[in-house]
Amino acid sequence: MQKKTDISQIRFEYKKGSIDIKNIDLNPIKQFKKWIKEAIKNKVFEPSAMSLSTVNKRNNVSSRIVLLKGIEKNSFVFYTNLRSRKSSELNINKRVAAVFWWPQIGKQVRIEGYVKIVKKKEADNYFSTRSRNSQIGAWTSNQSSILKDRKTLIKRYKIIEKRFENKNITRPNFWSGYEINPFLFEFWQVRENRLHDRIVYKRINKKKWKKYRLSP
């Protein structure tokens, strides 16, 4: 008989921390950079992984993990296939929510904002830094479309590999990046007795944010 795992009894020790609303940055993007650096220092696995939620035309919500590839001019950039499910949803509704969870340091960051496609040149630059295999992979996959079998995918990869043999691989026009322009952040820190710290930043105008504390 298979042994049952009692999920309700799983416990982990997090590194202790706290948020002092008076001492954290006035700017949530600067605060975010401090926290992701702390996550990297504490060897969080894939600290740039974020859960990204989008909404379709029926108001159904879907989430998936994508990697944050940079913070450019106060916006959070990720890359993907422009014909994917997420992209078709983003074409209809620009609003997204993203969540980072850094278990080793007991920290969570929530972001809400609007997306915009990055400039072609920026996408070209980023694409050129990717490994050749990933570049071929981007050309190969019709992300989120139904695939007959894995064999078909591998065959397609090989055809594209051959097509670009001894050639520079350019960015497919169906693959690019989105920047999330945030209007809300929440910084969450695990604390003792479930009395966690939660600090929200709400955008007031282009330069100013207001912050306040929420009950855990």
Ligand SMILES: Cc1cc2nc3c(=O)[nH]c(=O)nc-3n(C[C@H](O)[C@H](O)[C@H](O)COP(=O)(O)O)c2cc1C
């Ligand atoms: C750790 C991790 C990182 C990922 N990074 C990306 C990424 O940067 N871009 C991307 O399009 N998909 C990424 N994926 C795959 C997505 O989670 C998802 O399967 C894919 O984008 C298709 O989603 P969609 O059908 O909702 O568009 C990643 C998955 C994991 C688990």
